[in-house]
Structures are given as C-alpha cells and as structure tokens.
Amino acid sequence: MxxxxxxxxxxxxxxxxxxxxxxxxxxxxxxxxxxxxxxxxxxxxxxxxxxxxxxxxxxxxxxxxxxxxxxxxxxxxxxxxxxxxxxxxxxxxxxxxxxxxxxxxxxxxxxxxxxxxxxxxxxxxxxxxxxxxxxxxxxxxxxxxxxxxxxxxxxxxxxxxxxxxxxxxxxxxxxxxxxxxxxxxxxxxxxxxxxxxxxxxxxxxxxxxxxxxxxxxxxxxxxxLPDERPLSAELEAFLDAGEPPVYFGFGSIRAPHDLGRTMVETARALGRRAVVLRGWAGLAPLDDEPDCLSIGEVNQQALFRRVAAVVHHGGAGTTTAAARAGAPQVVIPQHFDQHYWARRVDDLGAGTAHAPGAPTTGSLTEALGRTLRPEVAARARSLAGAVRxxxxxxxxxxxxxxxxxxxx
The missing domain is CATH 3.40.50.2000 (Glycogen Phosphorylase B;)
Incomplete structure (x- = not known):
C-alpha cells in the first residue's frame, strides 16, 4: 500500500x-x-x-x-x-x-x-x-x-x-x-x-x-512520534543544578508581545528557575542570569518528565506531551482548538486555564502558583498513566x- x-x-x-x-x-x-x-x-x-x-x-x-x-x-x-x-x-x-x-x-x-x-x-x-x-x-x-x-x-x-x-x-x-x-x-x-x-x-x-x-x-x-533524542549537555547541566524548573514555550505560533519577559518574571516571582523555548517567535529570557536557560528544538518527552510545570499555548501536541509526562500545566490559549485544551486541562484538575491572549506577570504568577500546588501535581501524575x-x-x-x- x-x-x-x-x-x-x-x-x-x-x-x-x-x-x-x-x-x-x-x-x-x-x-x-x-x-x-x-x-x-x-x-x-x-x-x-x-x-x-x-x-x-x-x-x-x-x-x-x-x-x-x-x-x-x-x-x-x-x-x-x-x-x-x-x-x-x-x-x-x-x-x-x-x-x-x-x-x-x-x-x-x-x-x-x-x-x-x-x-x-x-x-x-x-x-x-x-x-x-x-x-x-x-x-x-x-x-x-x-x-x-x-x-x-x-x-x-x-x-x-x-x-x-x-x-x-x-x-x-x-x-x-x-x-x-x-x-x-x-x-x-x-x-x-x-x-x-x-x-x-x-x-x-x-x-x-x-x-x-x-x-x-x-x-x-x-x-x-516516539522521540529518543538526548537532551543537550547544557540542558542536562541546568536541570541537575537545582530544583526542577518551569518550562515556558509557545512552540511555532505567534506569541504575545514581551511574553519572554513575562515568563521569566513569573518564574522569579515564585522563586523558580525557568527553561524558555525560543520557538518560531524567538522568545528569550530577560538576561543571562543562571536561573534561566534559553533553548531551541528539544525532546519534550524527555524534558517534561523533569520539570515542575509546563506553561504553553495549548497546542494538542504539547498538551498531550505534558499530560503523558505527568507535568502540571498552565495553558494560555490564543486561537482555534487551544481554548478547548485549556479547558480540558483545568477540568481534569491537571493544571490551570489562563485567560486567552497576552498574560501579565501578575496573572501568570497567579495561574502558575495555583498549578504548582501539591494536589495539582498529584492529579497530573495520576492522569499520565491514563493517556494512551x-x-x-x-x-x-x-x-x-x-x-x-x-x-x-
């Protein structure tokens, strides 16, 4: 055939x-x-x-x-x-x-x-x-x-x-x-x-x-698609250097203005380290401080198992990858089916649906803070075993x- x-x-x-x-x-x-x-x-x-x-x-x-x-x-x-x-x-x-x-x-x-x-x-x-x-x-x-x-x-x-x-x-x-x-x-x-x-x-x-x-x-x-690619040496070293960071990424879609800054400020407001995916929008951290790492294309299946939470746009693939990994999620939907995935993550208790559009540091900090609660992490881990x-x-x-x- x-x-x-x-x-x-x-x-x-x-x-x-x-x-x-x-x-x-x-x-x-x-x-x-x-x-x-x-x-x-x-x-x-x-x-x-x-x-x-x-x-x-x-x-x-x-x-x-x-x-x-x-x-x-x-x-x-x-x-x-x-x-x-x-x-x-x-x-x-x-x-x-x-x-x-x-x-x-x-x-x-x-x-x-x-x-x-x-x-x-x-x-x-x-x-x-x-x-x-x-x-x-x-x-x-x-x-x-x-x-x-x-x-x-x-x-x-x-x-x-x-x-x-x-x-x-x-x-x-x-x-x-x-x-x-x-x-x-x-x-x-x-x-x-x-x-x-x-x-x-x-x-x-x-x-x-x-x-x-x-x-x-x-x-x-x-x-x-199974992904067997190893994480880069730089990313491995960053992950090993402290507590699990928060992953931020918008994949290959347009990102709200200044989103990279908002993401890093949010992580720091909660005392967390950050991994920021540059993606097609070219997101970047505020500075070169050691609590943040900017990365390119990555094996999400391997990375998401080692982060405290995944903050993303709500694409079907990223939502599924985070759920499979047992990672709590904050979904910031922009268009089309992303609004649906945001609601599903929230309804399943595995994360938080942020309001659509551009987040502020305050709104994203509040959403991520709720998502990092132990009961949400436990629900996300439980959900992982049910994903086919x-x-x-x-x-x-x-x-x-x-x-x-x-x-x-």
Whole structure:
C-alpha cells in the first residue's frame, strides 16, 4: 500500500502526520508526506520521502499577533493561491498512491485529488471541538477571519453558520479547480472535506468525543512520534543544578508581545528557575542570569518528565506531551482548538486555564502558583498513566486493514 499523508500548518499539525508515516513504514507500507517546506530537513532526515506544500510558515511566528487581520480581498487571494498549489502539488504526489490521509483543517483540495485519481481519502481532526457536534460550538478558523463565537446562539445554529463560512471562504476557489479537472461543484465544503466518517487523532481521556459509541467518528488516540533524542549537555547541566524548573514555550505560533519577559518574571516571582523555548517567535529570557536557560528544538518527552510545570499555548501536541509526562500545566490559549485544551486541562484538575491572549506577570504568577500546588501535581501524575500511546499504531493498522479488504 502506498499512502500520501498531507497537512498544512505548524509543528503541531505536521508531527502527528509524521508519527503515522513512521508507524506505517514500520509495518512495511510505502509513505510520502506533503507539508510546508519548513519541515523538509526534519522529515527527510527520518528517511521519509517529502514534497513541500505551500510557502514557508516560520516567519509567521514572529509576526505581530496584534496586527490587523488581512483584508477580505487579500484573504481571497491567499485562499486561491493555496488551493491552486494544493491541486498541483497533491496531484503529482498522489501518483501511484492508494489513499490520501489529510491531517488538520486546511488541506482543502485533498479529497478532490483523491476523487479525481480514484483512490481512498481519510480526513483526520486533532481535537474533538473541530468536528461538528451539538455538544460544542465550532472553533474560529484564523484563515477565515472568523469573529468570536456568539455564545447566545445554540450550537446547531453555530455549526450551520460555520458551514456557510466554509463555503464563503473556500467554495468558489475549490469549485473552480474541480471544474477544471471534470468534477462537479461541492455544495458543502466542510462536509466534503470532513466526510461522513472523520477520524479523530486525540487521546480519549484528554479529548473524548462527546458522543460515546458514535459510529460516525473514529477516535484512534493521539498520533505520537516516539522521540529518543538526548537532551543537550547544557540542558542536562541546568536541570541537575537545582530544583526542577518551569518550562515556558509557545512552540511555532505567534506569541504575545514581551511574553519572554513575562515568563521569566513569573518564574522569579515564585522563586523558580525557568527553561524558555525560543520557538518560531524567538522568545528569550530577560538576561543571562543562571536561573534561566534559553533553548531551541528539544525532546519534550524527555524534558517534561523533569520539570515542575509546563506553561504553553495549548497546542494538542504539547498538551498531550505534558499530560503523558505527568507535568502540571498552565495553558494560555490564543486561537482555534487551544481554548478547548485549556479547558480540558483545568477540568481534569491537571493544571490551570489562563485567560486567552497576552498574560501579565501578575496573572501568570497567579495561574502558575495555583498549578504548582501539591494536589495539582498529584492529579497530573495520576492522569499520565491514563493517556494512551498507541494512537498512530491504531490508525496505521486500520488503514492497512481497510486496504487489505479492498478489491485488487
């Protein structure tokens, strides 16, 4: 079986796809990955055939999060360019493949390419709240410029509004390209992308589908990429030099202004040392004092087991990694599914949901202080044992099993 896995987004969107690719390869299947060019060296270094999709995204991490959103005309041009590139790139990459697996929410053309080439298509969400359900409201999708959800409307009405926004944003560009390859127009862009039986690559304890036993959603568990990289000598020395520090990081998303300063001031206010992940936003400590260490890309699975708490933006991958490690969390959500993960961490008693947006030293100190309480640490350790690690294997074996039943 030949599998094309594709996604568009930051590390949190790409790493689950890579985890599935590695597991499929271990099972003897052929895989290739389409993702933003930022990840070419990493994925290529794993020995996985890689095709770049779209522009580099790293520069977006340094963009001002308070800047005005793009105008409707610029957003329209961005959508048209993205969809045109998807049709061209995915069509070439899918040659000889048996199935396309689309991870995340922006690979709008993947199902059309699969339809044109006559192969299977699987859509995978990374968070329950991204899939329509009367039990929750839809998250805003930044590329569409969504306004905050109207909490006075019922969830069903909000999902209907969400479907119309998908059509308004992507419908014209998608249908234009479909017509050019002989396919009929799509009346429901979101339903077309998500299919009648989407997959959910989220841990069933951290992010349960709200309708247990629902046959229309396949919850595989989170797709986790095992990481055996050692920590750097500098980081090992820092960890060994005192009590467990607090980890601060915003991964590859935009960070509020002066967040690095706020993080270090918070740690010092509580008498804690700090490890600050630079990330795409280039976060940095205030100074060169020995109580803080600035780091680059790191093995979170190893590091999070050795910190007092993890303060982060609420990406699905970081939330799951911290939960697996038994580390208490402070989640400072910025957009999309991060608000959901913040609430889940808080509801599970394994940390604190900070208010969205930019924290102050006072607000972050209060949130971290609550999170460092012994009872929260105990709950986080207890939760660690319930988090599954076999999601990528479940998904890989499901793909292989379905393929083995397909007619030759």
């Amino acid at each position: 030949r599998v094309l896995l594709s996604t568009i987004g930051s590390r949190g969107d790409v790493q689950p796809v890579v985890a599935l690719a590695v597991r499929l390869r271990d099972l003897g299947e052929e895989v290739r990955v389409c993702a933003p060019p930022d990840f070419r060296d990493w994925i290529g270094g794993l020995g996985i055939p890689f095709t770049p999709l779209g522009p580099e995204l790293r520069s977006t991490g340094k963009a001002d999060p308070a800047a005005a959103p793009p105008s409707p005309e610029r957003r329209r041009r961005m959508v048209e360019t993205s969809i045109a590139d998807q049709f061209e790139t995915l069509s070439a990459a899918a040659e000889g493949c048996d199935v396309i697996v689309a991870g995340g929410y922006l690979v709008v053309a993947a199902r059309s390419v699969a339809e044109r080439t006559g192969i299977r298509y699987v859509f995978t969400a990374y968070c329950p709240v991204a899939l329509p359900s009367p039990h929750h409201a839809p998250p805003p999708l930044p590329m569409r410029g969504d306004a905050p959800v109207d909490g006075t409307a019922g969830n069903r009405a909000l999902w209907e509004q969400d479907a119309r926004r998908w059509n308004d944003t992507f419908g014209a560009a998608l249908d234009s390209h479909r017509a050019s390859i002989g396919l009929a127009p799509v009346g429901d862009v979101r339903g077309h992308m998500f299919t009648d039986r989407p997959w959910l690559a989220a841990d069933p304890v951290l992010g349960p589908w709200p309708e247990p036993g629902d046959p229309d959603v396949v919850q595989t568990g989170a797709w986790i 690690t076999d999601g990528a294997d479940v998904a890989a074996r499901l793909l292989v099993a379905v393929d083995s039943r397909s007619p030759s």
